[in-house]
Amino acid sequence: MSDLELKPFNVREIREEFPALRQQIYGKNLIYFDNGATSQKPKLVLDAINLFYSKENANIHRGVHYMSQKATTEYEAARQRIQRYLGARKSEEIIFTKGTTDSINLVAYSFGLSLSAGDEVLISAMEHHSNIVPWQMLCERQGCTLKVAPINQRGELILEEFDKLLSKKTKLVAITHISNTLGTINPVKEIIEKAHAVGAKVLVDGAQSIQHMHINVKEMNCDFYVFSSHKVFGPTGIGVLYGKEELLDRMPPYQVGGDMISRVTFERTTYNELPFKFEAGTPHIAGGICLGKAFEFLESIDMESAERHERELAKYAEDMLATFEGLQIIGEAKNKTSVVSFSVKGIHPFDIGTLLDKQGIAVRTGHHCTQPLMDFYGIPGTVRASFAFYNTKQEIDTFVEAVERSLSMLK
Amino acid sequence: MNLTEKQEEIIQEFEVFDDWMEKYEYIIDLGKDLPKIDEVNKTDDRLIEGCQSRVWLDAHFDNGKMHFTADSDAIITKGIIGLLIRVLDGENPSDIATADLFFISKIGLQEHLSPTRANGLLGMVKRLKLEAIKHISVS
Numbered sequence A: 001m002s003d004l005e006l007k008p009f010n011v012r013e014i015r016e017e018f019p020a021l022r023q024q025i026y027g028k029n030l031i032y033f034d035n036g037a038t039s040q041k042p043k044l045v046l047d048a049i050n051l052f053y054s055k056e057n058a059n060i061h062r063g064v065h066y067m068s069q070k071a072t073t074e075y076e077a078a079r080q081r082i083q084r085y086l087g088a089r090k091s092e093e094i095i096f097t098k099g100t101t102d103s104i105n106l107v108a109y110s111f112g113l114s115l116s117a118g119d120e121v122l123i124s125a126m127e128h129h130s131n132i133v134p135w136q137m138l139c140e141r142q143g144c145t146l147k148v149a150p151i152n153q154r155g156e157l158i159l160e161e162f163d164k165l166l167s168k169k170t171k172l173v174a175i176t177h178i179s180n181t182l183g184t185i186n187p188v189k190e191i192i193e194k195a196h197a198v199g200a201k202v203l204v205d206g207a208q209s210i211q212h213m214h215i216n217v218k219e220m221n222c223d224f225y226v227f228s229s230h231k232v233f234g235p236t237g238i239g240v241l242y243g244k245e246e247l248l249d250r251m252p253p254y255q256v257g258g259d260m261i262s263r264v265t266f267e268r269t270t271y272n273e274l275p276f277k278f279e280a281g282t283p284h285i286a287g288g289i290c291l292g293k294a295f296e297f298l299e300s301i302d303m304e305s306a307e308r309h310e311r312e313l314a315k316y317a318e319d320m321l322a323t324f325e326g327l328q329i330i331g332e333a334k335n336k337t338s339v340v341s342f343s344v345k346g347i348h349p350f351d352i353g354t355l356l357d358k359q360g361i362a363v364r365t366g367h368h369c370t371q372p373l374m375d376f377y378g379i380p381g382t383v384r385a386s387f388a389f390y391n392t393k394q395e396i397d398t399f400v401e402a403v404e405r406s407l408s409m410l411k
Numbered sequence B: 001m002n003l004t005e006k007q008e009e010i011i012q013e014f015e016v017f018d019d020w021m022e023k024y025e026y027i028i029d030l031g032k033d034l035p036k037i038d039e040v041n042k043t044d045d046r047l048i049e050g051c052q053s054r055v056w057l058d059a060h061f062d063n064g065k066m067h068f069t070a071d072s073d074a075i076i077t078k079g080i081i082g083l084l085i086r087v088l089d090g091e092n093p094s095d096i097a098t099a100d101l102f103f104i105s106k107i108g109l110q111e112h113l114s115p116t117r118a119n120g121l122l123g124m125v126k127r128l129k130l131e132a133i134k135h136i137s138v139s
């Protein structure tokens, strides 16, 4: 299936593929721990971007000429690669969007049109704003109700409460697979089974899971799975909406214009078939092709070992950080990925982030677009270190020393 | 000392630092020394909401001069506020309204006043100037 063969997991070799990791910031070797925000890009992707714009650039789906046909073939090949990787039944089920936020908005609009007063949308208390606000708007528009399943102090979904909120009125459950702030991995398979049992559809926000584990949408049996290319080693400006064909077929278009029509007269327009029905206008052609390259790269990674490595990194970092006085790890779910969020009593996360930056370490500070979650913990924000499989234990040693130095300056 | 001289003095003070951490050590100390605004006075009308840290600003006009007190929940932000107040406090409104705060970029802190930083500082400078403008006709 892959053009590259699966190699034994080796961090040194993987790092070689990522030029951005080899640079100095303020005279220090860069330590990039902001992978939750966006990932760095492998050479395979970088070279493809360069090649596309230097040799292959053409518009797609409409040209008679060689270059247009070649670009179309490559763009559609990328779609097929993603379909195979995700285990989707058909490539028509893979819609290219601008990213996670765009994919969720598409579903909230198009699928949302079938909802009406009395219907409910169920989300969780740990959602990213992108998986809250589109549903709020939908509920306002259609007169339905938004329900929020609570979490416990460890940052885990309280399943009994979720069960109580789930009913025949629930038309859609929209839940993050992995929390970007806490690292919690939600039991999506169980959630999907329960939701289907009452006739609800399920959208899984995969923005933080696609880069950490092998996703199979058929096995998961979700109705929609959405993610952003830029968090999974591909370019910005493109993402994916996976949806079951029978659902996508019934949904009206979201945006309208060129490329998505079958026939336009001034009286009436008929729409193109899937997936084009949802892809109005000239798409992000280079983005699609290069996202395909990112998946080609992923196929060469032994994801199980990569996941194990990432979890070891997180455990190691948490154990060391927990020794600092007043430091609290935010997000202690039993099942979590390589996100380490923390807050320190009496010290603002912004101050810690600023000092880490000057020591060459990129982390994120703030509310991470999850303000309701910060309200739940009663903190203004956290410092978040989020690891990718290219990060190392040595980097964590340096990071922990830098945290120690920062705290001693701020106390 | 006028506004320009005060800024030049700060630039000179910062010249002794060899690296970023020393610079920030100094800014943090300034933040710790700056008088706080009482919790009861941290009201919404004094609040400048940043995405990351929050700033409270209190402005007074007295005898032709502006006086400022400000606070923040982040200590680095507060240290930079200390520098801004040192430059602008006690100046007359028209000088404040037209002040070019060149020292910020000279000491390498321009990132803190960029619109993307969202720490409330840029909003604070705007508010400082607006408060000054309110009093220009009076002076």
Ligand SMILES: Cc1ncc(COP(=O)(O)O)c(C=O)c1O
Residues within 6 Å of the ligand: A036, A037, A099, A100, A101, A102, A128, A130, A131, A176, A178, A179, A180, A205, A207, A208, A228, A369
């Ligand atoms: C869980 C989650 N959902 C949605 C998003 C939004 O992704 P994007 O900004 O790429 O649309 C993010 C990104 O931070 C995320 O972490």
